[in-house]
Amino acid sequence: EVQLVESGGGLVQPGGSLRLSCVASGFTFSDYWMTWVRQAPGKGLEWVANINQDGSEKYYVDSVRGRFTISRDNAKNSMNLQMNSLRADDTAVYYCARDGRRELVYWGQGTLVTVSS
Amino acid sequence: DIHMTQSPSSLSASVGDRVTITCRASQSISNYLNWYQQKPGKAPKVLIYAISSLQSGVPSRFSGSGSGTDFTLTISSLQPEDFATYYCQQSYSTPCTFGPGTKVDIK
Numbered sequence: 001e002v003q004l005v006e007s008g009g010g011l012v013q014p015g016g017s018l019r020l021s022c023v024a025s026g027f028t029f030s031d032y033w034m035t036w037v038r039q040a041p042g043k044g045l046e047w048v049a050n051i052n053q054d055g056s057e058k059y060y061v062d063s064v065r066g067r068f069t070i071s072r073d074n075a076k077n078s079m080n081l082q083m084n085s086l087r088a089d090d091t092a093v094y095y096c097a098r099d100g101r102r103e104l105v106y107w108g109q110g111t112l113v114t115v116s117s
Numbered sequence: 118d119i120h121m122t123q124s125p126s127s128l129s130a131s132v133g134d135r136v137t138i139t140c141r142a143s144q145s146i147s148n149y150l151n152w153y154q155q156k157p158g159k160a161p162k163v164l165i166y167a168i169s170s171l172q173s174g175v176p177s178r179f180s181g182s183g184s185g186t187d188f189t190l191t192i193s194s195l196q197p198e199d200f201a202t203y204y205c206q207q208s209y210s211t212p213c214t215f216g217p218g219t220k221v222d223i224k
Binding site: 035037044045046047050059060061062095100101102103104105107108109110 | 118149151153155160161162163166167172204206208211212213214215216217218
């Protein structure tokens, strides 16, 4: 059974940093692109970033480029999102997801990030 | 970036109704169009990928169609468990943008 478990969310002050992790199981992690998607409270889904199988390709939405860094450790079946210079509008539930052909087939349960003073 | 729109933003329907949701991309996205269902407090679930391919385990009352920039999700006979929010997403180019969502609730 495929499982994706996010962790690392919490309350952080504006300008602060947070590192999210996603641990995968039930599939060969190194075979798949992985993606982060976020959802602000009461709002829609926003694609944040993705990373290819060996970590050599990374893409970001403009609003986080230069502040967030996506990475992965295939030996540990994990993906991370380092978030720096956090702003109030980064407040959201952050989901990790595994790509299929080009769709997001499996999702974690999400971890809540709250940016507030 | 490719901009996705959806209509309507919300709709009220009854069990057994046929429901159609439309999605439009700001440029041609070939067949890289996916549909997701999300229920409150839960992660999204993929229903349809590549315009019209049904994800394994998804009931056949869900179907997708369209081409180029205009796409449709149809629920042939709405069931109680289908009341949810539906999102389209393009995976043609990054960022792989989502539509704003369509909330389907009970009439």
